Amino acid sequence: MEFNQTLLFFFSALGAFNGLCLGFYFLLIAKPKHIASRFLGVFLLMLSVRIGKSVFFYFKPDLAFIYLQLGLSACFFVGPFLYFYIKSIIHSGSTIRNEWVYHTALLLPFIVVLGYLYPFETNIHLWRPYIIYCIYLQWLGYSLFSGWILRNKIKRLFLKPRSLQSHDVWVLSVFFGNLAIWAAYFFTNITYYLVGALTFSFLFYLLALLVFLNRKKNTSIFIPDQKYADKRIAKQEANHLLDKLNHLMETEQPYTNPNLKLSEVAKKIRLSSHQLSQLLNDNLGKSFPVYINEYRILKAQKLLATNTNLTLEAIGYECGFNSKSTFYTSFKAIVGTTPNKYRSQLQGSLL
Numbered sequence: 001m002e003f004n005q006t007l008l009f010f011f012s013a014l015g016a017f018n019g020l021c022l023g024f025y026f027l028l029i030a031k032p033k034h035i036a037s038r039f040l041g042v043f044l045l046m047l048s049v050r051i052g053k054s055v056f057f058y059f060k061p062d063l064a065f066i067y068l069q070l071g072l073s074a075c076f077f078v079g080p081f082l083y084f085y086i087k088s089i090i091h092s093g094s095t096i097r098n099e100w101v102y103h104t105a106l107l108l109p110f111i112v113v114l115g116y117l118y119p120f121e122t123n124i125h126l127w128r129p130y131i132i133y134c135i136y137l138q139w140l141g142y143s144l145f146s147g148w149i150l151r152n153k154i155k156r157l158f159l160k161p162r163s164l165q166s167h168d169v170w171v172l173s174v175f176f177g178n179l180a181i182w183a184a185y186f187f188t189n190i191t192y193y194l195v196g197a198l199t200f201s202f203l204f205y206l207l208a209l210l211v212f213l214n215r216k217k218n219t220s221i222f223i224p225d226q227k228y229a230d231k232r233i234a235k236q237e238a239n240h241l242l243d244k245l246n247h248l249m250e251t252e253q254p255y256t257n258p259n260l261k262l263s264e265v266a267k268k269i270r271l272s273s274h275q276l277s278q279l280l281n282d283n284l285g286k287s288f289p290v291y292i293n294e295y296r297i298l299k300a301q302k303l304l305a306t307n308t309n310l311t312l313e314a315i316g317y318e319c320g321f322n323s324k325s326t327f328y329t330s331f332k333a334i335v336g337t338t339p340n341k342y343r344s345q346l347q348g349s350l351l
Contacts, residue, residue: 013055014201015048015200015203016051016200017048019045020045020049020052022041022044023042023043026038036085036089039084040085042077046074046077046078047074047078047178049070050071050074050075050078053071053072054071057071065121069115069120072135073111073115076107078139079139079140079141079142079143080100080104080107080142082142083142083145083149086146086150086171087146087149089171090153090171114131118131136182136186143179143182146175150171150175153172156168157172173203180203181199181200233279233282233283238279241269241271242283244269245265245276245279249295252268253299255296255320256296258320258321259322262276262277262288265288292320293330296321297319297330297335299320300318300319301335304343308347312339312340313327
């Protein structure tokens with residue numbers, strides 16, 4: 001093999017080899033353990049097998065037909081597992097855990113039975129171009145469904161790119177990289193046969209660079225922060241906990257403490273800090289500071305109506321605000337007017 005051919009083989013095969021290694025990593029080792037990592041692992045494995053088949057067939061045309069059929073069969077699962085990966089990232093609370101099983105239960109027997117009844121070796125006229133063409137169309141179909149799920153992030157990529165987080169960039173890179181590889185293979189009759197393999201190698205190291213540049217950030221670019229996505233509190237239990245929390249607020253009034261912490265309230269109702277934050281976000285759509293400030297403002301409204309001798313600053317401190325400016329800002333945000341105007345309106349209504 002000439003030097004330039006050796007170099008071509010090296011760079012085209014390197015991406016496939018590294019893709020296999022990374023695929024096994026996400027499938028078996030990656031932490032935190034998340035179903036999205038498993039889908040990403042299978043996606044990379046299927047893509048790497050498909051690309052590896054192309055590389056070896058190019059440099060060894062007499063490659064056994066069974067390996068050619070294996071590579072094309074793996075290609076049949078590239079699109080589905082890209083779709084499963086992206087859906088598990090974007091819609092973590094969906095039915096994806098069951099959906100991927102149903103899809104695989106239909107797709108796997110289909111490709112196995114097809115390969116058994118019409119093996120590549122004795123049915124080349126069927127595989128080329130018909131079956132291969134259908135496999136690529138199926139790959140494209142799942143890719144388009146994936147793009148539909150990512151439509152909001154794609155819009156932000158073109159309209160507000162700075163609003164994208166690191167894991168958004170990663171997912172979009174995987175998606176568009178997949179499309180580039182699909183195009184390289186689908187249009188191979190007007191390009192070069194190894195374009196798909198070389199594209200994969202290039203994109204692989206481009207994504208590796210993205211991971212490297214993100215290494216110092218305290219975030220994961222593979223999976224977004226979804227601490228509570230798979231642990232949503234049941235509605236009946238959530239209602240019980242909210243009643244318990246509201247009772248605590250009304251009887252003990254812990255919100256009057258300006259240094260009140262989430263962990264202190266969580267401990268009183270026997271929840272972890274994460275569970276309390278989840279309870280408020282999932283069921284009330286509020287953060288802990290907003291929830292506490294609402295109780296403080298409610299108390300401030302009562303004091304403004306009944307204690308005309310107290311100064312506004314004193315009322316703010318009495319309700320748990322640690323500064324006059326914070327009291328004014330929170331009051332206007334919740335009530336829609338300043339404490340002074342609110343008091344004036346109350347006094348005017350009594351005249």
